[in-house]
Amino acid sequence: MQPRPDPASLTDLRRHLAEMALRGAPAAVGQVSFGAPALDAALGGGIARAALHEVYAPATADLAAATGFAVGLAIRAAQERPILWVRQDVVDAETGRLHPPGLTELGLDPARVLLVRARDAEGVLRAGAEAARCSALGAVLIEPWGEPRRLDLTASRRLALAAEGSGATTLLLRAVVAPQPSAASTRWQVASLPSRALEANAPGAPAFSLRLLRHRGGLGECEWRVEWSRDRQSFQESDVRESDVRNRQAAAGRDETTLQPRASPDATPLSRPVVPFPADRPTAAGGPSSDIRRTG
């Protein structure tokens, strides 16, 4: 009788295989780690530095979260080197333009960012490929819109080759499209995740729900919940309660056409006072328990 494989050893084996695959790649000179131990362990240290990675947002509303995740990844990959951001004009109209103070808030000095605005997808890809070939850049963020015909397997292979040659981590940020075959080394789906609430139920640090859709090293689909810590310049595991997230996601699915205040009196939440901005506010220590706390 065949002994059943131990799940732990299976994970180890997978990790080992992933590491080997990365070592075998031609220019896998380094890796970009996430800083979150579980994530890095599963990926065998992180994602390849000199490679193309894709970040998908499942809905337009999640594009801001996907962008934030990509910025975090770029910060970790670039290590003080400049970051070039190529953006198609349509993206500005759909999700708002890039706000430099917001970059500062994520820990990226806007002075390090070069922004190229391209009219069409062709321009985006051209500028992206040109930038990915530049070894002086720490990271390249490429943000086309929709499903341009130009962005096929050949185009992504070109980007991947350019990144391998130069060592500049190239991130392709895409929204509301079905993943297509590509030469990317990893593919991530990033959605927003409720943050850990701070005192007085204020939204906390950016949190993301990650889903690894594809991994060159052979890792299967995995999911993680992480948040971005600006002060540590790293990702860390988020400990938002599972049930809490599910309830909220169910609630968010509703699409009402009329905006009615809740009728039932006991459903009305307690009123809250106006919350000032304390400069020295500590993050709530309780974590999961604090996100249902209300003051007032």
Next chain:
Amino acid sequence: MRLAAFCDRFTPLVALDRPLGLRLDITGCAHLFGGEGALLATLGRWMQRSGLALRSAVAGTPEAAHALARFGRGGIVPPGQDEAWLRPLPVAALELPSETALALTRAGLRTLADLAERPSKALSARFGEDLVTRLRRTLGHEDARLTPLRPPPACLVERHFAEPMLDLDGLQEVVARLIAEAARVLEQRGEGGRVFEIGFHRSDGAVRRLVIETGRPTRDAKAILRLWRERVESLADPLDPGFGFDAVRLAVPVCEPLSETQPSLDRHAVEDEAVADLVDRLVVRFGRDRVLRFVAQDTHHPVRAAKARSAALPPAGSAWPGPIPHEPPTRPLQLFEPPQPVEAIAEVPDGPPIRFRWRRLIHDVARAEGPERIAPEWWRDGSSEPMRDYYRVEDSAGRRFWLFRIGFHEPEQAPPRWFLHGLFA
């Protein structure tokens, strides 16, 4: 203007002579076209071919030539004989204001000779300083420089072809050689060019000019050639040779000193150099207003806190204010400009919304913080914007928004309006 561009092939100093003329400073250029006479003849042939009538004159000063072309017989004045040729012309040749001209005629002064014989002091007392100046310039006593339409470039190299050139590949070859030549000239002068302008003079007179700009002075022929190729590739309408080009001219209008430096071994300097090269290539392909760098502005106003500036310009601006440690982001990553109106309901008049609708989707607010009151910049003219109360909110799916409210819930007042201004990561 097209004619002026055309005449560029004779001399770089071309000025418009309003309303209907052109002035060319051909000092030192005429011999290239076989002397003044031959140059005039060539010009005449060109104009005839394009169906234009030409009256021309060559003289010592621009005003003299102008007067001769308009009021005299035209032709070429031998050096030093300006006065003799011009004296018989009527006073109208000075192109004075009509009342002055009338007054002169009434006084019996009909020709320039009559005027020249009067003492200039009496003339200027009676008719103004302007008349005397004009007279002196016209008679060649005083020389005034032309203000050329396009200032002469600091460095200029050109090729004229014996026959119109149709072959675009050959043309590329010519441009490559011109660039190499210009690079040599710049090197001798210890300068580098910031702007390179390549003009293609077509045999039918049309001129197409392509400009390359660089972020730093350069005289690296290879780099310039690469930028040039980018420029040609990015052209929306390709170079049209028509019946062929008969001259190509490379001008470097903007030069800056550039000393010979030893290549730096510092990694940072090398990287900066590589990034600057990349910026140049992107600027050539996409245009200078499409390759941007962010510049911090010293204001609390969220929209005006940052400006995007062309990366081709030298870096400037103050440092970015750092975030407060241990605080979540208080400014959004993406900003809508203008802010998008949303329908929202709040449970207390001055509190955060509990629900809002944006892009036809209802968002239930799960967490909120605020208000952060942001006042308009009162020191700006006409800043009658109302106060804004900003809230950071997170909906039940974990999406984070930056909303603001204008106005308050007050009886007998319009209800407050809500806007979505930005999205957090």
